Amino acid sequence: MIRRRLGIIIVCAWLVACGDRVSGPVNSLPQFAAAPSLQQAGGGNDLPEPPVVRAVGGVARVALIVNENRSTGQPEFEFDRMRAVAPTIELNPGETLIVDLRNDLPKEPPPDATGPSPDASVMRDDVNLHFHGLGVSPQAPGDDVLTTLVRPGHRTRYVVHIPKNQEPGLYWYHPHVHGEANFQAGESGMSGAIVINGLEHHLPGLAKMKQRLIIVRAMGESGDADPMMDGMAPMHGNTNPCTSKDGLTVTLNGAHQPDISIAAGEKQFFRVVNATGHKTLRLNMDGGSGFQIIAIDGFALDTYHGTPPTLTESTITIPPAARAEFVVTGPASGHAKLRTLCYDSGPNGDADPYLYLAHIVAPKSRMGGDFSKAPLTVGSPLPDNVYTEALPAPSAKRLVVFSENNKPHFFINGKSFSLRAPPMFVVHTGTVEEWTVENLTQEIHDFHIHQIHFVVETINGVKVAHPHWADSVIIPHRSEGPKGSPGKVVMLMDFRDPVIRGEFVFHCHILDHEDQGMMAKIEAI
Numbered sequence: 001m002i003r004r005r006l007g008i009i010i011v012c013a014w015l016v017a018c019g020d021r022v023s024g025p026v027n028s029l030p031q032f033a034a035a036p037s038l039q040q041a042g043g044g045n046d047l048p049e050p051p052v053v054r055a056v057g058g059v060a061r062v063a064l065i066v067n068e069n070r071s072t073g074q075p076e077f078e079f080d081r082m083r084a085v086a087p088t089i090e091l092n093p094g095e096t097l098i099v100d101l102r103n104d105l106p107k108e109p110p111p112d113a114t115g116p117s118p119d120a121s122v123m124r125d126d127v128n129l130h131f132h133g134l135g136v137s138p139q140a141p142g143d144d145v146l147t148t149l150v151r152p153g154h155r156t157r158y159v160v161h162i163p164k165n166q167e168p169g170l171y172w173y174h175p176h177v178h179g180e181a182n183f184q185a186g187e188s189g190m191s192g193a194i195v196i197n198g199l200e201h202h203l204p205g206l207a208k209m210k211q212r213l214i215i216v217r218a219m220g221e222s223g224d225a226d227p228m229m230d231g232m233a234p235m236h237g238n239t240n241p242c243t244s245k246d247g248l249t250v251t252l253n254g255a256h257q258p259d260i261s262i263a264a265g266e267k268q269f270f271r272v273v274n275a276t277g278h279k280t281l282r283l284n285m286d287g288g289s290g291f292q293i294i295a296i297d298g299f300a301l302d303t304y305h306g307t308p309p310t311l312t313e314s315t316i317t318i319p320p321a322a323r324a325e326f327v328v329t330g331p332a333s334g335h336a337k338l339r340t341l342c343y344d345s346g347p348n349g350d351a352d353p354y355l356y357l358a359h360i361v362a363p364k365s366r367m368g369g370d371f372s373k374a375p376l377t378v379g380s381p382l383p384d385n386v387y388t389e390a391l392p393a394p395s396a397k398r399l400v401v402f403s404e405n406n407k408p409h410f411f412i413n414g415k416s417f418s419l420r421a422p423p424m425f426v427v428h429t430g431t432v433e434e435w436t437v438e439n440l441t442q443e444i445h446d447f448h449i450h451q452i453h454f455v456v457e458t459i460n461g462v463k464v465a466h467p468h469w470a471d472s473v474i475i476p477h478r479s480e481g482p483k484g485s486p487g488k489v490v491m492l493m494d495f496r497d498p499v500i501r502g503e504f505v506f507h508c509h510i511l512d513h514e515d516q517g518m519m520a521k522i523e524a525i
Contacts, residue, residue, distance in 0.1 A: 045255060045256075045257070045258050045259055046255075046258060046259050046260075046261065047212065047214070047252060047253060047255060047258040047259065047260050047358065048253045048254060048255055048258070049213070049253070050086055050087060050088045050192070050193065050213060050215070050253055051087050051088065052087065052088045052089075052090050053087050053088070053089050053090065054090045054091075055090075055091055055092065055095045055096075055097075058094070058095045058096060059095065059096045059097075059098060060089055060090075060091055060095065060096070060097050060098070061098045061099075061100075062079070062087065062089060062097070062098070062099045062100070063079060063080075063099075063100045063102075064077045064078070064079055064099060064100070064101050064102070065077065065078040065079070065102045065104050066078075066101070066102065066103045066104060066105055066127045066150075066190075067083075067104050067105065068104075068105055068106060069083070072188075074183075074187065074188040075105060075125075075127070075183075075184055075188050075190060076188060076189075076190065077190055077192075078104075086189075086191060086192035086193070086215060086253075086254075087192050088192060088193040088194070088195060088213060089173070089192065089193070089194045089195070090194075090195045090197065091162050091194070091195070091196055091197065092162075092196070092197050092198070093162055093163065093164050093165065093166045093168070093196060093197075093198060093383065094162060094163070094164040094166075095162050096159065096160065096161050096162065097131075097158070097159075097160040097162065097194075098157065098158065098159055098160075099129060099157070099158040099160070100155065100156075100157050101127065101128070101129060101150055101155060101156055101157070101158065102150075102154075102155040103125070103126075103127050103150045103151060103152050103153065103154055103155065104152070104153075105125045105127070105152045106125070106152065107125075107152040107153055124180070125151070125152050125180075126149040126150060126151055126177050126180065127149075127150050127175050127177060127180075127184065128144075128145055128148050128149055128150060128156075128175060128176060128177055129158060129173050129174070129175060129176070130143060130145050130173065130174060130175070130176035130450070131143045131158075131160055131171065131173050131194065132171055132172045132173060132174065132321060132450075132471070133171040133172070133297055133298045133323070133453075133471050134160070134162065134166065134171050134194070134196075134298075135163055135166060135167075135385075135451065135452065135453075135497055135499060135500065136160050136161060136162065136163070136451070136499065137161070137499055137500070137501070137502065138450060138451050138500070138501075138502045138503060138504035139501075139502040141156070141157060141158055141159045142158065142159065142160050142161070143158075143160060143450070143451070143504075145176040145177075145450070145504075145505065146419065146503055146504070146505070146521070149177065162196065163385075163499060164383075165383035165384060165385040166196050166383065166385075167196065167298055167299045167300070167303060167382065167383060167385070167387065167469075168196045168197060168198030168199040168201075168202065168300075168382075168383075169195075169196055169199055169295045169297075169298035169299055169300065169323075169325060170193065170194075170195060170213075170271045170272075170273065170295070170298050170323040170325055171193070171194040171195075171196065171298050171323070172191060172192065172193050172194055172215075172273050172275065172323070173191065173192055173194055174190060174191040174192075174275065175190050178417065178419060178514075178515065178519070179515050180515070181511045181514055181515055182277045182278075182511035182512040182514070182515050183515075185275070185277065185511060186218070186219075186276060186277020186278065186511045186512075187219055187277060188219070189217040189219055189275070191215060191217065191273070191275040192215070193213055193215055193271075193273055195213070195271070196298070198383075199294070199295065199300060199325070201379060201380040202300055202309075202378060202379060202380055202381070202382055203294065203300075203309060203310075203376050203377070203378065203379065204377075204379040205370075205372070205374070205376040205377065206269050206294070206327075206376070208267075208370040208372070209267050209268055209269040209327065209370045210266075210268045210269070210369065210370075211268070211269045211271065212260065212268055212269065212270045212271065213253075213271045214252050214253060214270060214271065214272045214273070215252070215253055215272075215273045215275050216250065216251070216252055216272065216273065216274050216275060216276060216279075216281060216357070217250070217251050217254075217275050217276060218248040218249070218250045218251075218276040218277065218279050219248060219249060219251075242342035242344075242353050242354060248276075248279070250276070250279070250340075250355055250357065252357060252358055257356060257357065257358060257359065258358050258359070259358070259359045259361045260338065260358050260359065260360050260361070261361055261362070261363045262328065262329075262330035262360055262361075262362070262363075263330050263334075263362055263363055263366050263369055263371075264330045264331060264332050264333070264334050264362060265329065265330055265332070265371050266329070266330040266369040266370060266371055267327050267328070267329050267330075267369075267370045267371070267372065268327070268328050268330075268370075269294075269325070269326075269327055270291075270324075270325070270326055270327070270328050271323070271325045272318060272323060272324050272325070272326075273323050274318045274319065274320055274321060274322050274323070275321075276320055277320065277510070277511040277512065278320055278350050278510040278511060278512060278513075279320065279340075279350070279352055280317065280318070280319050280320065280343040280345060280352050280444070280446075280474065281316075281317065281318040281319075281340045281343075282315050282316070282317050282318075282340050282341040282342070282343050282352075283315060283316045283317075283318065283324075283338065283339070283340055283341075283357075284314065284315045284338075284339050284340070284341050285328065285331070285336050285337070285338050285339070285360060286336050286337050286339070287331035287332075287333050287335070287336035287360075288328065288329065288331050288336055288360075289329050289331075290312045290313055290314045291312065291313055291314075291315075291316050291326040291327070291328060292310050292311070292312050292326055292327040292328075292329075292376070293310060293311045293312070293313060293316060293324065293325075293326045294309070294310060294325045294326055294327065294376075295323075295324070295325040296322070296323070296324055296325075296468050296469070296470055297322055297323055297453065297469065297470045297471045297472060298323060298471075299387065299453060299468065299469040299470075300382060301466070301468050302378070302382070303382055303387050303388060303468070303469050304387075304455055304467050304468050304469055305388070305390065306467075307466050307467060307468050308466070309376065309378055310327075310375075310376055311466060315341060317343070317474070319446045319472050319473070319474045319509070320446050320472070320509045320510055320511070321446065321448050321471075321472045321509040322470070322471075322472040327376070330360070330362070331360065334361070334362030335359070335360060335361055335362065336359075336360040337356055337357075337358070337359060337360065338356075338357045338358040338359075338360055339354060339355060339356050339357055340352075340354070340355045340357060341354055342354050345443055345444045345477070346441075346442050346443035346444050346477030346478075347442045347443070347477075347480065348441065348442040348443040348477075349442075349443035349444055349477065350443070350510070385497070386494060386496040386497050387453060387469055387494065389496075391432055391455075391492060391494070392431075392432055393432075394431075394432050394433050394434040394492065395428065395431040395432065395433060396427075396431070396433045396434075397433065397434045397435075397436070398425060398433060398434075398435050398436070399413075399435075399436050399438065400412060400413065400435055400436070400437045400438070400447075400506075401413050401414070401437075401438045401440060401486075402437065402438065402439045402440065402441060402445045402447075402475060402508065402518060403440045403441060404441050404513075404518075409516060409517060410508065410513045410514075410516045410517045410518035411517060411518065412424065412506075412507075412517075412518055412519065412520045413520070415517075415520065416516075416517030417505075417507070417514075417517050417518070417519040417520060417521075421521065422521070423503060423520075423521040423522055423523040424520040424521055424522065425520075425522045425523070426522075426523045426524075426525060427493075427495050427522060427523070427524050427525070428495065428524070428525060429495055429496070429497070429498060429500060429501055429524045429525065430495070430496055430498070431495050431496065432492055432493065432494050432495065432496065433492070433493045433495065434457075434490065434491070434492055434493070435454075435490070435491055435492075435493050436488060436489070436490050437475050437488070437489045437490075437491070438475075438486040438487065438488050439475040439476060439477055439478060439486055439487035439488070440478055440486050441477060441478060442477050442478055442480070443477050444474050444475060444476060444477050444487070444510075445474075445475045445508040445510060445513060445518065446472055446473070446474055446475070446508055446509040446510050447472065447473050447474075447475050447489070447506070447508065447509075448471060448472040448506065448507060448508070448509040449471065449493070449504075449505075449506035449522070450504040450505055450506070451497075451500045451504050451524075452471075452493065452494055452495060452497065452500060453469040453470060453471050453494060454469070454470060454471070454473075454491045454492060454493045454494060455467050455468065455469055455470070455491060455492050455494075456470065456473055456489060456490070456491045457490045457491060457492060458488075458489070458490045459476065459488075459489050460476055460487060460488055460489075461488065472509055473489060473491070475487050475488075475489050476488075476489075495524055500524050501524050501525065502523065502524065503521055503522070503523045504521070504522060504524075505519055505520065505521055505522065506519070506520060506522055507519030507520065
């Protein structure tokens with residue numbers, strides 16, 4: 001198939017929805033029950049709303065075809081002959097997702113293709129899917145990224161059973177072929193959201209708000225750093241992350257710098273997926289009153305006992321692969337900009353400059369909306385599962401070391417990933433472990449583990465003020481100087497869910513790091 005043509009191309013090659021095999025109507029993302037709507041500002045670049053696939057009779061069926069985009073030379077999903085739109089899959093706990101995935105990519109690579117895959121077990125143009133963040137089985141035909149590889153001219157069927165006590169919130173899906181993840185999910189934008197319903201029962205006030213599901217992707221080579229920020233100094237480090245161009249075009253649901261319509265004083269519920277390959281987002285809205293955070297990585301904040309149900313912050317940091325769900329209040333002026341602020345990823349890290357993401361604009365006329373000043377209060381309890389139970393003492397302690405040598409070679413505990421290698425760790429289902437993740441490099445890494453969530457205890461020795469469950473976390477880079485200390489995060493890994501048995505992986509979700517070896521297997525027995 002296509003291959004990255006040295007810094008080239010990029011257009012938004014999006015994952016696309018699918019019609020004839022959907023088990024429910026494909027509609028634009030609905031509001032929560034009885035949610036009012038606002039007339040759009042009509043600027044011609046309104047934030048698109050992804051189509052939605054829902055279950056019928058407890059089963060959601062989605063048919064996806066992987067094709068080559070002839071204009072960009074990149075892979076993309078096709079559904080019902082539509083392209084450039086990513087379907088959101090909406091499910092209730094206890095329902096089943098069935099995905100038919102067909103690979104129609106060319107069987108022979110073009111003459112300008114790059115060298116062989118980093119792992120001889122993988123052929124270029126293989127595809128598969130990962131159902132990111134869900135507490136589901138890692139064994140085929142479920143969320144298996146190790147043995148399920150669909151080669152050109154072949155197809156497979158995924159059957160993913162959503163647990164009855166799955167945490168309600170935001171998850172996502174994307175390809176996860178070793179050596180191809182950054183190209184397929186990052187550069188080509190093959191990704192879509194999964195919403196598990198029920199958060200509005202836990203916080204009933206959300207049901208009154210307009211909902212905005214936003215997938216942030218980054219492709220291309222034409223930089224779009226905010227010109228207003230040129231010349232500003234970085235926060236720290238010896239790089240220039242605030243002004244460097246990173247060669248990417250950032251889009252929201254496929255739109256570049258769209259309008260988001262919010263009336264002054266109106267509350268809206270934003271659900272954001274960072275589907276970029278390596279960009280860390282630091283969301284900020286000028287003229288706003290901050291963000292009222294509800295959930296991280298699909299889990300409500302108060303899933304972790306002792307953490308309040310909401311936290312208000314002026315910025316939200318969302319590493320690659322992570323999700324944040326939060327309430328935004330329209331600014332009094334009626335206009336503002338949604339930005340991602342500069343993030344210093346370290347002297348050897350990727351540039352993450354200030355970027356202007358979207359216009360916040362006032363609607364032409366107000367038609368309903370939630371303008372209540374009452375605080376969000378808890379209604380129904382969250383599902384009863386291992387994550388809402390008290391944590392037992394750790395049964396084991398492990399050290400995970402991220403390192404690199406003559407980039408682009410990346411390692412975990414001194415080893416580069418191979419599909420043929422045995423699991424690095426064998427854990428016992430029903431236990432909790434304490435992991436210390438150390439970063440010996442001069443750039444951040446983004447720790448992610450499949451199938452489970454974890455809770456961070458300390459970052460560089462500092463206790464986390466409001467612990468919460470997550471599936472992705474930034475590991476700080478090594479401090480500078482000849483005697484610099486490794487970045488260090490200590491976390492509790494929860495393997496108590498009896499569904500999680502078999503082999504899966506943990507890795508850096510800066511996808512080019514993963515592709516070049518920063519991944520390892522784990523087996524739960």
